[in-house]
Amino acid sequence: MAYVAEEPELRIGIDIGGSKIAAGLVNRRGRVVSKKRISVEKQKAYAKVRDDIALLIDELATENGIEKARIERIGIASAGQIDNETGNILFSPNLGWRDVPLRADLEKICCVKTSIENDVNAAIYGEWRFSLLKCARNVLGVYIGTGVGGGIIIDGKVYRGFSNVGGEIGHITLNPYGYPCNCGNTGCFEAYCGGSYIAQRAQRRLKSGYRGKLWGILGGNSDILHAGHIEEGYLLGDELCETLWREVIEYMGAALAGLVNLLNPEIIVLGGGVIYGTQRLIDEVKPIVEKRAMAPSIKGLRIIRAKLEENAAIVGAAFIEA
Amino acid sequence: MAYVAEEPELRIGIDIGGSKIAAGLVNRRGRVVSKKRISVEKQKAYAKVRDDIALLIDELATENGIEKARIERIGIASAGQIDNETGNILFSPNLGWRDVPLRADLEKICCVKTSIENDVNAAIYGEWRFSLLKCARNVLGVYIGTGVGGGIIIDGKVYRGFSNVGGEIGHITLNPYGYPCNCGNTGCFEAYCGGSYIAQRAQRRLKSGYRGKLWGILGGNSDILHAGHIEEGYLLGDELCETLWREVIEYMGAALAGLVNLLNPEIIVLGGGVIYGTQRLIDEVKPIVEKRAMAPSIKGLRIIRAKLEENAAIVGAAFIEA
Numbered sequence: 114m115a116y117v118a119e120e121p122e123l124r125i126g127i128d129i130g131g132s133k134i135a136a137g138l139v140n141r142r143g144r145v146v147s148k149k150r151i152s153v154e155k156q157k158a159y160a161k162v163r164d165d166i167a168l169l170i171d172e173l174a175t176e177n178g179i180e181k182a183r184i185e186r187i188g189i190a191s192a193g194q195i196d197n198e199t200g201n202i203l204f205s206p207n208l209g210w211r212d213v214p215l216r217a218d219l220e221k222i223c224c225v226k227t228s229i230e231n232d233v234n235a236a237i238y239g240e241w242r243f244s245l246l247k248c249a250r251n252v253l254g255v256y257i258g259t260g261v262g263g264g265i266i267i268d269g270k271v272y273r274g275f276s277n278v279g280g281e282i283g284h285i286t287l288n289p290y291g292y293p294c295n296c297g298n299t300g301c302f303e304a305y306c307g308g309s310y311i312a313q314r315a316q317r318r319l320k321s322g323y324r325g326k327l328w329g330i331l332g333g334n335s336d337i338l339h340a341g342h343i344e345e346g347y348l349l350g351d352e353l354c355e356t357l358w359r360e361v362i363e364y365m366g367a368a369l370a371g372l373v374n375l376l377n378p379e380i381i382v383l384g385g386g387v388i389y390g391t392q393r394l395i396d397e398v399k400p401i402v403e404k405r406a407m408a409p410s411i412k413g414l415r416i417i418r419a420k421l422e423e424n425a426a427i428v429g430a431a432f433i434e435a
Numbered sequence: 436m437a438y439v440a441e442e443p444e445l446r447i448g449i450d451i452g453g454s455k456i457a458a459g460l461v462n463r464r465g466r467v468v469s470k471k472r473i474s475v476e477k478q479k480a481y482a483k484v485r486d487d488i489a490l491l492i493d494e495l496a497t498e499n500g501i502e503k504a505r506i507e508r509i510g511i512a513s514a515g516q517i518d519n520e521t522g523n524i525l526f527s528p529n530l531g532w533r534d535v536p537l538r539a540d541l542e543k544i545c546c547v548k549t550s551i552e553n554d555v556n557a558a559i560y561g562e563w564r565f566s567l568l569k570c571a572r573n574v575l576g577v578y579i580g581t582g583v584g585g586g587i588i589i590d591g592k593v594y595r596g597f598s599n600v601g602g603e604i605g606h607i608t609l610n611p612y613g614y615p616c617n618c619g620n621t622g623c624f625e626a627y628c629g630g631s632y633i634a635q636r637a638q639r640r641l642k643s644g645y646r647g648k649l650w651g652i653l654g655g656n657s658d659i660l661h662a663g664h665i666e667e668g669y670l671l672g673d674e675l676c677e678t679l680w681r682e683v684i685e686y687m688g689a690a691l692a693g694l695v696n697l698l699n700p701e702i703i704v705l706g707g708g709v710i711y712g713t714q715r716l717i718d719e720v721k722p723i724v725e726k727r728a729m730a731p732s733i734k735g736l737r738i739i740r741a742k743l744e745e746n747a748a749i750v751g752a753a754f755i756e757a
Binding site for chain 1: 526
């Protein structure tokens with residue numbers, strides 16, 4: 114603890130997820146040197162959660178023997194849409210917040226310069242800055258978890274677009290007449306490759322009586338199903354898992370190939386729960402991307418697994434420039 | 436002619452197409468004040484075409500009473516891949532050229548500073564600079580002609596990507612198991628909405644015996660068919676044309692919606708032969724984009740028709756910064 118307190122230029126990154134909030138003390142090399150978590154209920158009142166976050170920051174500093182005045186910056190990463198001008202969260206789908214002034218409130222309560230950023234943008238920025246070590250100018254981050262999120266780094270900056278909502282990689286169309294997506298459209302990348310969508314398709318089949326090796330893997334409990342089980346079933350030759358797996362890798366490969374043609378990135382970073390929970394996904398998707406993308410677009414491209422994993426958004430939020 | 440000769444800061448833009456080469460004298464306001472064209476055969480030897488272009492530049496200057504030393508710059512727009520470092524055309528699909536040093540050669544022959552750019556990038560740059568008057572920071576240009584090309588303007592600069600081949604909007608995937616595309620992939624935007632692909636689908640049906648109003652519109656000659664005929668047939672209630680038209684607008688709407696979610700542009704400029712040859716295409720696509728795209732991504736978006744039409748690439752090439 115004494116060691117942490119002596120580090121210069123400490124920052125705090127906050128990652129506001131759907132069910133928990135994590136706060137990390139980040140050193141100037143982008144390492145999380147201390148971390149605390151609290152649970153948060155869905156649709157929780159903003160004022161209560163805001164005060165809980167302020168308390169979490171206080172505790173993280175105190176427990177590490179650091180005066181808050183020494184904290185260089187607090188960086189918040191939140192799902193949903195952020196207004197980067199005002200620092201308000203315009204809409205947080207998990208918490209049900211609309212237009213809440215979290216940046217301004219925390220800055221006032223904590224007396225520390227505070228910034229706020231979309232969680233996926235923060236994650237890919239953290240990855241670019243501290244795991245890729247800024248070696249690449251054009252990076253595409255694709256996070257496949259419950260849904261599919263993404264972020265685009267161009268010349269070391271997060272690409273935001275006209276009204277600051279750019280980078281919604283999960284909502285490119287992969288089939289205009291395809292699966293319904295939670296965004297209201299049909300056939301989005303997310304509807305094909307998001308973990309909750311894949312699980313729902315498997316569960317629907319299990320509920321309508323499908324048995325086979327997958328049923329054994331799950332011990333008869335379809336509620337626990339996640340992408341790792343589908344991979345396990347696929348490797349054991351379960352028919353349903355094979356179908357689902359082939360669909361996911363083919364659509365994911367086609368999505369990435371299209372993005373490669375469009376954006377010609379140097380590196381694609383793949384992260385998120387589905388990526389971390391499977392072993393072979395990236396290896397099986399790569400040859401599909403290579404086959405589908407145009408030769409000059411794919412030349413020199415690297416497709417790699419995210420390294421910072423669950424700390425990426427904390428680290429990125431602590432360092433990203435608005 | 437005397438008037439043209441008195442204009443300050445004149446530039447020359449060259450647009451190298453598949454069957455003709457156009458050269459325009461462009462004034463500092465981006466207007467083409469004089470223009471000349473030559474035909475070019477497919478797979479024509481590079482040295483011959485290069486010398487023809489040099490001659491075309493000479494004639495354009497001489498006929499307008501302008502000394503070549505007064506030309507500020509020659510800007511070349513060419514289909515295919517350009518190496519922006521060397522100024523070489525790496526591959527020109529129409530002319531069959533590979534790695535030809537056109538920029539360096541013309542600079543040497545003409546003694547005028549010369550630049551080179553991909554034709555679609557040049558066109559959207561010209562559009563951004565002289566028709567949108569630089570009012571927008573994030574612009575997406577989608578050119579639907581024989582194929583589908585595109586260009587992305589971010590903060591006033593053409594987005595090129597890691598190895599300079601970014602912006603291939605025609606080759607985002609719209610259906611991994613869809614129509615074959617000339618790029619070797621299946622289900623590209625181009626394979627659904629490119630003019631030659633649409634015409635091929637119609638011609639195949641006509642050749643296998645389909646008659647109906649379309650047959651009358653074409654006077655029994657399916658070889659002359661283009662996108663305008665499909666629109667005409669659709670408006671007259673021809674069944675084949677209705678099917679083709681609905682497919683094109685639905686896939687085009689879905690493609691643009693995905694691009695809107697991903698890139699959050701302020702303006703989408705639609706150009707190219709299919710756009711210019713139809714009356715209602717843009718109007719019918721707009722509501723599909725609005726229905727499919729996410730509300731925050733589409734807020735404030737404008738979808739407009741390109742204004743510079745066939746002069747866009749000439750003007751853009753004359754002004755674009757490498």
